[in-house]
Amino acid sequence: MTDLAITASGLRKAYHDKTVLDGIDLEVEAGTIFSLLGPNGAGKTTTVNVLTTLAKADGGNVRVAGHDLATEAKAVRAAIGVTGQFAAVDELLTGQENLQLMVDLNRRARKQSVADLLERFELTDAARKPASTYSGGMRRKLDLAMTLVGNPRIIFLDEPTTGLDPRSRRTMWTIIRDLVADGVTIFLTTQYLEEADQLADRIAVLDQGRLVAEGTADQLKRRIPGTHVRLRFTTAAELDAAARVLAESTKDDEALVLRVPGDGGTKSLRSLLDRLDEYALSAAEFSVHTPDLDDVFLALTGHATEVSAK
Amino acid sequence: MKSHSMVMLRRNFKHIARNPVSVFNAVLMPIVVMLMFVYMFGDAFSVGVDYVDYATPGLMLLAVCYGLGATATAVNSDMTKGIINRFKVMDVSRGAVLTGHVVASVLTNLVAIAALLGVAFLLGFSPAANFLDWLGAVGVVVLLGFATGWLTIALGLAAKTPETAGLASVPLVMLPFFSSAIVPADKMGPGLKQFAQYQPFTPIIETLRGLLNGAPATGTLLAALGWCVGIAVVGYLWASSTFKKRA
Numbered sequence: 125m126t127d128l129a130i131t132a133s134g135l136r137k138a139y140h141d142k143t144v145l146d147g148i149d150l151e152v153e154a155g156t157i158f159s160l161l162g163p164n165g166a167g168k169t170t171t172v173n174v175l176t177t178l179a180k181a182d183g184g185n186v187r188v189a190g191h192d193l194a195t196e197a198k199a200v201r202a203a204i205g206v207t208g209q210f211a212a213v214d215e216l217l218t219g220q221e222n223l224q225l226m227v228d229l230n231r232r233a234r235k236q237s238v239a240d241l242l243e244r245f246e247l248t249d250a251a252r253k254p255a256s257t258y259s260g261g262m263r264r265k266l267d268l269a270m271t272l273v274g275n276p277r278i279i280f281l282d283e284p285t286t287g288l289d290p291r292s293r294r295t296m297w298t299i300i301r302d303l304v305a306d307g308v309t310i311f312l313t314t315q316y317l318e319e320a321d322q323l324a325d326r327i328a329v330l331d332q333g334r335l336v337a338e339g340t341a342d343q344l345k346r347r348i349p350g351t352h353v354r355l356r357f358t359t360a361a362e363l364d365a366a367a368r369v370l371a372e373s374t375k376d377d378e379a380l381v382l383r384v385p386g387d388g389g390t391k392s393l394r395s396l397l398d399r400l401d402e403y404a405l406s407a408a409e410f411s412v413h414t415p416d417l418d419d420v421f422l423a424l425t426g427h428a429t430e431v432s433a434k
Numbered sequence: 435m436k437s438h439s440m441v442m443l444r445r446n447f448k449h450i451a452r453n454p455v456s457v458f459n460a461v462l463m464p465i466v467v468m469l470m471f472v473y474m475f476g477d478a479f480s481v482g483v484d485y486v487d488y489a490t491p492g493l494m495l496l497a498v499c500y501g502l503g504a505t506a507t508a509v510n511s512d513m514t515k516g517i518i519n520r521f522k523v524m525d526v527s528r529g530a531v532l533t534g535h536v537v538a539s540v541l542t543n544l545v546a547i548a549a550l551l552g553v554a555f556l557l558g559f560s561p562a563a564n565f566l567d568w569l570g571a572v573g574v575v576v577l578l579g580f581a582t583g584w585l586t587i588a589l590g591l592a593a594k595t596p597e598t599a600g601l602a603s604v605p606l607v608m609l610p611f612f613s614s615a616i617v618p619a620d621k622m623g624p625g626l627k628q629f630a631q632y633q634p635f636t637p638i639i640e641t642l643r644g645l646l647n648g649a650p651a652t653g654t655l656l657a658a659l660g661w662c663v664g665i666a667v668v669g670y671l672w673a674s675s676t677f678k679k680r681a
Binding site for chain 1: 438441445448449452453515516517519520521522523524525526
C-alpha cells in the first residue's frame, strides 16, 4: 500500500458568490513531487491556501499528513512547511535573524540549523545583511530556508520560480530535487509547463477551478494528437492553395501557418514536400513539431496558457 | 519553550532599532506641538491656569495618538508582505504577532510620554499630583495606548497598502485637536463645542488633567474607563476577525 501525504475529495471554495474551486480530488504520494499546473486565476493559490489551513474550505474532505484539515488544523500546521507566492521574509532583519526567528518559533528546530541552512543555500556571506538588500533569487532561497526550519515532511511551494531569472530557477529546481531525495513530499504550483515537466512525478492541470487532467507528464502528452509538420507561408493565397492540396491539414490564417499531421519520418516528409512541389507551392518556414505540455494545455482546456513555457 | 509573544516583541524592537524614523516621529512630533502651543499661543489662551499645566495632559493623549501611525504601517506591512500568513501556517500561537505589535506600541507610547513630560517640566509644568495620582495617570495612558493600539492594529490589518494604513490612523491623530486637549471645549463654536464635549478623548483628557492636578473626578474617570474598554473590545474583536479571515 502506498503512503499518501495529501488526500482531498470534493474540495470546494467560493469567495462571495464566485466559485474558485469546484470539486477538486487530489492524491499525493509521500516522497514525490506533485505539481498543480494552471494559468493565472485558475485557483492554484486558493488550493494551497486551503490545504495549508490559511483559508477554510466550503466543502470536501482533506487529510494532510494523516490529519483532518477541518478538525486537526494545529497538527497539520506542525507537519507542513509553506513558501508562498511572494517571498515572505522580514526585510528589516538579516538573513540569519530571519532564520533564527523561525527557530525560536519552532518547537522541533535545533539551534545549529541556522548555520546549516545558510550554508546549504549559499547565504552564509549575506547572513548578516538585511534581507531588504537581497536579490529576488536570494530572497526565494531565504524564504525556502525559513520553511525548512523544523524539517517539515510536506512542503507547499506556490509558484516558487515566478519572476526568477533562468539561473536562479535552475538553482531552485536543484534544491527541490534534493529535498525529495531526502524523502520530503512537495506540492508545487506553477504556471510554467516546463517546470512541471522537469520536476513533477505527477501533474494535475487546473483550469477555472476544476482539474481537467491528471497523470505523469508522458501520460498527459499521450492524450493529444501526435507529431505534425508546421508550414509557414508568406501570403494568404499560398496558404489557402496549400490547404486545398493537403486536405488533412488545419490552417491558422492569422499566423499563415498550416499544420499537417504526420509521424515526422523521412518517408512521409518526402511525400509531403513532393506534393507541394507538384503544385508549385513553397513554404517560407518548415518545422517538425512534437507535442509539449503547451499543446496538452491547449487540447485539454480549449484555450492557450497566458504565459508560455519559454 | 520561549513564549511566542516574547519572540514577536523582540522582533518588533529590532524593527524599531533598524527603522528609528517612525519612533522619532512618535516622540518628536508631540514635543514640537507642545513647544508650538505653549510658546507661540500659550499666552493668547486664557484657560484659568498656567497654559503648560492645562495643555500637558492633552498633549500626553496626543503623544499616544502620534505613535499609532507607525503601528498601523508596521502591522499592514506584515500583512501585505505575507509575514502574517507565514506565521499563520506555522504551529505558532495565533495572537502572538498581534500581541507583539500592541505591546511594542504601548511601550513606544510610554517613551514618547516620558520625553514629553521631561520637556513639560522644563517649560514650568507643575502638577499637584501625588504618587498615587501619577500611578493612576500612567494606568490611564497604558489603557488608552492598549485600546487605541488594538483599534489601530485592526485598521492596519484591514488596509490594502501600508500607505492607506498610515492614512487610516490620521483621524486618531486629528481627534485630540477637536477635544479639550488644546483649549476648553466651551470656548469653541457651536457644533464643534458639542462634538468636543462628547467625543471619547475629552473625558480621557479630563481624567488625566484631574489626576495631575491631584483632584480626579469620579464621573469623568468612569466615562474615560468606559470609552477605553469599549475601544479596546471593538478593536480587539475587529483585529481578531480580520486576522482570521484575511489570507
